[in-house]
Amino acid sequence: xxxxxxxxxxxxxxxxxxxxxxxxxxxxxxxxxxxxxxxxxxxxxxxxxxxxxxxxxxxxxxxxxxxxxxxxxxxxxxxxxxxxxxxxxxxxxxxxxxxxxxxxxxxxxxxxxxxxxxxxxxxxxxxxxxxxxxxxxxxxxxxxxxxxxxxxxxxxxxxxxxxxxxxxxxxxxxxxxxxxxxxxxxxxxxxxxxxxxxxxxxxxxxxxxxxxxxxxxxxxxxxxxxxxxxxxxxxxxxxxxxxxxxxxxxxxxxxxxxxxxxxxxxxxxxxxxxxxxxxxxxxxxxxxxxxxxxxxxxx
Numbered sequence: 001x002x003x004x005x006x007x008x009x010x011x012x013x014x015x016x017x018x019x020x021x022x023x024x025x026x027x028x029x030x031x032x033x034x035x036x037x038x039x040x041x042x043x044x045x046x047x048x049x050x051x052x053x054x055x056x057x058x059x060x061x062x063x064x065x066x067x068x069x070x071x072x073x074x075x076x077x078x079x080x081x082x083x084x085x086x087x088x089x090x091x092x093x094x095x096x097x098x099x100x101x102x103x104x105x106x107x108x109x110x111x112x113x114x115x116x117x118x119x120x121x122x123x124x125x126x127x128x129x130x131x132x133x134x135x136x137x138x139x140x141x142x143x144x145x146x147x148x149x150x151x152x153x154x155x156x157x158x159x160x161x162x163x164x165x166x167x168x169x170x171x172x173x174x175x176x177x178x179x180x181x182x183x184x185x186x187x188x189x190x191x192x193x194x195x196x197x198x199x200x201x202x203x204x205x206x207x208x209x210x211x212x213x214x215x216x217x218x219x220x221x222x223x224x225x226x227x228x229x230x231x232x233x234x235x236x237x238x239x240x241x242x243x244x245x246x247x248x249x250x251x252x253x254x255x256x257x258x259x260x261x262x263x264x265x266x267x268x269x270x271x272x273x274x275x276x277x278x279x280x281x282x283x284x285x286x287x288x289x290x291x292x293x294x295x296x297x298x299x
Contacts, residue, residue, distance in 0.1 A: 003106030004075060004149075008110045010041055010080035011151040014184060015210045021222045023239060026052045026069065028076030030111050030239050033106060033274050034075045035066050036270075039107070042077065044070050046084040047121060048240045059118035063089040065096060071105040082155070082234075087131075088112040092142035099146040099154070108244060109153035112139060114160075117215035123190055123216070128163040137180040144181040155211060155232075158180035161189045161196055165271035171203055178208040184232060186211040194220045201229035 013020050023034045026048035029265065034042045035072055049069055050057040074081045088095035088126045095112060101178065102110050113119065113138040116129045119209040136156070143154045156177035160170035174185045185208050204210060209231035223235040235250040252261050274280070 003108070004151075006078060007079040007108040007149060007151045010082070011153055011183075014153065014231060016272050018233075019222055019226035020232045022082060022232065022234045024048055025073065025239060026232070030114055031073045031077045031079065031081075033239070039079065041080040041082055042073065043051075043234045043236055044073055044081060045236050045240070046081045047192050047237050049084075051240055053112050056294060057121035057124070059086055059089075060290060063094075063101075066099055066257050067105060069105055070102060074106040081106070082109040082111065082153075083107050084236075085110045085112050086261065087115055087117045087145075088139055090117060091135075092138045094229050095139045096142045098168075099143045099152070102150050103147055103149060108151075109155055109184075110143070111157050112143070113157035113186075113188075114177075115163075115170040120278050122162045122188055124160060130159060130165065136206035137171070137176050139183050140180040153183045154181070155184040155186050156180075159188055159213075161187065161191075161200070166204035167196075167199060167203070170200060174204070175206060176198075178206045182208060182210050184209045186213070186232075186234075188213055190216050193217050194225075197225075197230075198228050204229060208296035252282065 010020065016276060020040045022043045023037070023039045024043045024045035025031045025034055026045060031042050035141050044066075046066070047057045050061055051059060053065070055061065066083070070081060070083045085098055085102070088098055098110065112131075114130050120126055120128060122128065140156050142156065147154065158170055158173045158177065159175050160166070170187060174187065178185055187210060189196060191197070195212065197212055197217065201210060209232060210229060211232035212225055212230045212236045213236050214225065215236055220228070225233050239267055250263050250267060254260055
C-alpha cells in the first residue's frame with residue numbers, strides 16, 4: 001500500500017479531467033477484486049457498509065464504524081480510496097474531525113452530502129431534507145481548512161435533484177460549494193434516464209470536476225458520461241448487489257439439493273480465497289521469521 005502515491009494519483013487524474021472510473025466496495029476483499037479488475041479507485045459505499053451490517057443506510061452506523069472499514073480497505077490495496085461520509089457525521093466541527101482522521105488513515109478522498117443528519121438513502125421512499133446552502137458551504141470550508149495534504153480530495157455532493165428541488169437549485173448549490181473550495185462536485189439523480197444529469201453537465205460552467213453515480217441510469221457508459229462532462233464515474237453498489245444474488249442462488253441450490261456437488265461448479269475455490277488473502281506470502285514470511293526454542297535446540 002502506498003497511500004500518499006494513491007492520493008496523488010487521484011488528485012492528478014481529477015486535475016487532468018479524468019475519467020476516473022470507480023467501483024463500490026465495503027471490505028478489503030472487495031477492494032482487492034476491484035484492483036484486480038483494473039478500476040482506477042474504490043468507493044467505500046455507505047449503502048454497502050450499512051447493508052453488510054444488516055442495518056438501513058440512515059446513519060445507524062457510527063463514524064468509527066465507517067472509519068475502521070476505510071482504514072482496513074486502504075491498508076489492503078494500492079488504489080485510491082474514496083469514502084462516502086454521508087453528511088459528515090454532524091456540523092462543520094465534526095467535519096473537521098472527519099477530515100483529520102480519514103486523512104491520517106491514508107484515504108485519498110471523502111465525500112459529504114448536503115442533507116440533514118440523520119440522512120436517508122437517496123433511493124429510499126420518503127422526503128429528502130437538505131440543509132441550507134450556507135450551512136453546507138461552511139462544512140466544505142471547514143473540511144478544506146482541516147486537511148494537511150494538498151492532494152487530499154474533498155467531494156461535495158448535492159442532493160438537490162434527489163430532493164426534487166430542481167435544476168436551478170442544484171446548479172446554485174453546486175456553484176456555491178465549488179466557490180467554498182470543494183475539489184469535486186457530485187451531482188446525484190434518481191431519474192431512470194441520464195437526461196437530468198446530462199442537462200446539469202451541459203449547464204456546468206465551473207472548473208471544478210464533476211462526479212456522477214449512474215445507478216438508476218445505466219444507459220450511458222463511463223466514456224459517454226465523460227464526453228458529456230463527468231470526470232469521476234462511481235458505480236456505487238454493484239458488487240454488493242451481485243454478491244446478494246449469487247449467494248441467494250447458491251444457498252437455495254444447496255438447500256434444495258442437500259449437497260454442494262452442483263454448486264461447486266459455479267463458486268470460487270478455496271485456493272482462490274487463499275490467493276486473494278495472499279496466503280503464499282504469509283507462509284513464506286512464516287517460514288522465514290517464526291521461530292521457537294525447539295529450533296535453537298536442534299541447531
